[in-house]
């Protein structure tokens with residue numbers, strides 16, 4: 001007979017129907033008391049055959065489906081596919097179209113980062129307040145999206161060659177107003193959160209992701225930069241007209257949940273800078289190049305040359321890539337999506353091992369996943 | 377960290393300010409203190425109050441007709457049916473007589489049936505983009521819920537028809553662009569003598 005307490009490992013399923021898992025996602029955690037020994041992510045509950053649908057639809061018909069990948073960032077998803085198609089078929093982009101696309105992509109980054117910050121706080125138990133403040137701000141940007149594209153979230157707006165239709169009159173001024181007011185909200189948000197001792201205690205040195213692991217697991221986005229790796233596709237590739245905008249890439253030092261939160265706040269401040277410049281410099285002219293317009297009007301006449309292309313953008317969650325193989329018909333032979341949420345999720349176990357159950361929830365939240373993109 | 381809990385207190389200050397902002401007297405106090413403030417409550421009480429939507433707001437397509445309901449612009453070319461990404465449009469037609477010749481009561485063919493499935497449509501607007509005749513446009517009525525999920529969610533031609541005036545009313549900017557384009561097209565068609573090789577856009581019919 002032993003006198004010491006015998007500890008047994010306990011297996012706990014978090015999800016797939018659990019408010020903390022951000023959708024239908026399951027974490028199979030093995031616990032030793034409160035501590036996580038092993039954790040297996042189980043995905044696939046939201047699989048909708050996105051890639052297969054893309055291989056049975058014209059290039060243009062895939063755009064509304066990309067809205068539904070990461071439904072917080074419809075505009076960046078559109079942009080990724082548009083860039084891949086432009087590479088495949090060599091479609092030029094109109095200058096105004098380029099500016100509008102950058103404006104939309106950066107507004108999307110603001111939307112995504114405020115929302116995810118709110119959600120992480122929600123996971124931490126700060127129920128409601130930060131999330132609703134974030135959503136209040138997000139709503140102003142979604143109203144802008146509705147005014148230009150007709151839909152708040154399923155924008156379906158960006159097309160190869162530019163954007164589907166020019167923004168309505170007065171839109172740019174409205175956007176300027178929103179962008180000018182945004183830093184004030186960020187200050188308020190930071191006053192609410194950044195120095196809060198409870199948040200510091202909950203997030204500092206929790207879920208640390210070492211640099212080397214982050215790189216070898218091909219993690220991208222704010223998650224990678226929080227670990228101190230300077231890698232931003234806007235800088236590395238310089239796609240679209242990003243080289244015209246001087247902006248910094250904020251980096252974290254430790255790679256814990258706090259750094260991820262703070263890197264996102266800093267990224268939003270940089271996005272505001274890009275937006276201010278883009279809204280100031282935006283030229284007139286057509287919002288889409290003639291070749292792109294022809295494609296919008298008659299998707300089935302578009303037959304890109306045989307070959308393949310990989311287009312990637314720095315989506316708010318990381319590297320979003322579209323790989324297209326054309327066999328010369330109006331329908332892609334192969335259509336593949338490299339989804340940042342999915343690949344970033346692969347390091348979940350490494351970050352959670354040795355942490356408490358309650359921490360696993362905020363670690364998951366800080367990765368910033370959207371199941372629509374993880375499962376496709 | 378000089379005082380533990382300062383961050384928490386500062387955060388509580390933010391929530392308190394926001395609380396003040398939701399009341400007129402609170403906003404007055406903030407103004408007296410020389411603080412900037414927003415207008416407080418941003419939510420509305422749907423369905424008592426409805427949100428003012430942007431003009432471009434799109435929800436579900438409708439078919440446009442000019443003046444009389446049987447004078448619809450759609451010529452049953454089926455382009456939208458093919459291009460609709462989730463394939464929710466179903467068209468039968470164009471209408472034909474016993475000899476198999478297309479019926480053209482208004483100088484152009486017309487669809488016998490035109491159904492759109494509300495439950496499948498994903499409001500993408502691709503049908504509008506591809507229609508060469510400006511026959512289909514997006515409606516902004518989003519209150520389409522129904523108690524009969526099998527009987528009422530497929531809208532037929534009669535349910536989809538709306539006059540051009542309705543289009544002008546809900547989307548004045550877009551409608552005026554479309555009207556101008558169609559007027560230019562008609563002027564061009566009228567200028568060309570009917571004998572010239574008939575291009576696919578409905579030429580002036582033998583009637584009249």
Ligand code: SF4
Nearest residue numbers: 450451453454456507
């Ligand atoms: S594309 Fe236009 S004209 Fe052709 S079937 Fe559709 S609505 Fe009718």
Ligand code: SF4
Nearest residue numbers: 460497498500501503
């Ligand atoms: S809006 Fe899109 S999904 Fe709906 S009928 Fe038109 S093409 Fe089809």
